[in-house]
Amino acid sequence: MTHDPASAPASSGSSGQDAPAVSRDFIREMIDKDMAAGRYGGRVHTRFPPEPNGYLHIGHAKSICLNFGVAREYGGKCNLRFDDTNPAKEETEYVEAIKADVRWLGFEWDGPERYASDYFGQLCEYAEALIAKGKAYVDSQTADQIRDTRGTLTEPGVASPYRGRSVEENLDLFRRMRAGEFPDGSHVLRARIDMAAPNMVMRDPVLYRIRRARHHRTGDAWCIYPLYDFAHCLSDSIEGITHSLCTLEFENNREIYDWLLAELGVYRSRQTEFARLNITHTVLSKRKLIQLVQGGHVRGWDDPRMPTLSGLRRRGYPPEAIREFCARVGMSRAAGTVAEYGLLEFCVREALNRTSPRIMAVLDPVRVVIENYPEGRTEWFEMPYFPEEGGGAPASWTGPETRAVPFGRELLIERDDFREDAPKKFFRLAPGREVRLRYAYFVTCTGVVKNEAGEVTEIRCVYDPATQGGDAPDGRKVKGTLHWVSAAHGVPARARLYEHMFAAAAVDAPEGGDFTDTLNPGSLRIAQARLEPAVADAKTGDVVQFERLGYFRVDEDSRPGNLVFNRTVTLKDAWARAEQKAGS
């Protein structure tokens, strides 16, 4: 998809397989202007720059969709660059996971993946150039002293006693830092800017520190490492990035970004910030996600309850749904806004509705006996995998159009679908009421069997043979249609049912307190389900709709004969909502 100014707010993509339509946001408008003004030679070159210190989550997806999306729209390029300047935190395991996640989301970077560590040599040269200009010096204060003399938000800082060192001395010291002559923490390289700058970032920021730690790529080749402020702008410059898009918390850093590129006289990329993504009912900060994993609140980074891309993938969220969500949330500079989780779910349902075959499964079975149905008889009904009204099977579907479903005298239906004492608006099964068993017969409840505890253990019904296939020749209608599974044929399976991890948004969590206090203890529930036999051989990664219940994906824990499904998302349930409203 190339950018065509003449049809700017384009969303015309009628193929339906395109990236989601993206509206003009302030970033794209800025790029439009840059293009019109001929800046950067008409190039657009972005980058997605994660630090390989953890797994990507849906917040990163917003940035990925932006950076790769913009590049695609303008016929430009997008690099994947690992911001690996802090060896203490970074690991190869994460770079591999990040690459896989970006690809899964549907994007491919231009050329090989880059690393800030690729530029360590060049960065050192830039540092020396800065020293030579008198714009950087080696400070030999302790970390505490540097902090104590930085001043406060309202008071200026105090110059370091080492601020006046000569260029020669600074150059010598810096080279010896690099050569490994000094212990960790004994010296740092600082920019010489302004200790009274109102922007704290500009009070002689530290550019390099001595840190003897094994780097995941460069090993022990280096003992000094650049900091973000020094490495990021110069990495952008080296790669010829035109638009350096990052989140709002880096706004204050833009000044040092511009300052360094200007002082060094190198190619100047331009930083633009946008608001990071927040979503209700979950947390999106790396720190908190780590706590969830390490605190044992979830099974791991790819727990289906996690907002990590690996978790969402395992849960069954299709990448196109995540892209669509990012497109719908939009871009702005308003911080602290929180997207509703419901929007994400809407996007997931929208994507899955088109592509998921339907089958019947019962999550909470109760036995139904059809008194007038012959004992030992089994009928097989051919049922479509895709509803005809929805246009039938999608192009991507390579399986059969239908499957055979066995019906017999004893069935299992959803416990929720029966009510002994049912209100008028309850369209399902109840004593004396007739409903349709999907694609099979109309049945009427004649009574129930209970155990000593008073629980219904069996529902007795009679069926109308004339309604075979699910329609009454006399034209009579029923309000309810229930899904069902033959008791004799139902395949046992576990279904993991998920709920929100948190009651509200992470941003609503009290600061300081332990946010895990607000964890939903019921975020995972396991149902012993019974499925129609057609899905007995479902394989990991398969996604199906359990009719009337939701979309389910076969988990990696699943084994033949021991199936495990994750409920990706429920279907909208107007009845449950109405009842809930009436109840409360």
Added chain:
RNA sequence: UGGGGUGUAGCCAAGCUGGUUAAGGCAAUGGGUUCUGACCCCAUGACCGAGGGUUCAAAUCCUUCCGCCCCAGCCA
């Protein structure tokens, strides 16, 4: 209390070089359709953080105030 940002319906978000009936989506509600109470279709909502001012005319310009976010890591 320094600096940098930001504030449009329940949520996200256009519009902001002044004049539009203040886009669109999600949610909600009502209705239609329906062998998934799903999908689909139709309908319903804001006077733009607050107060002044400029103007024939302001969400859009000026001003004052209020709220919220970010910055005092040798993290990114």
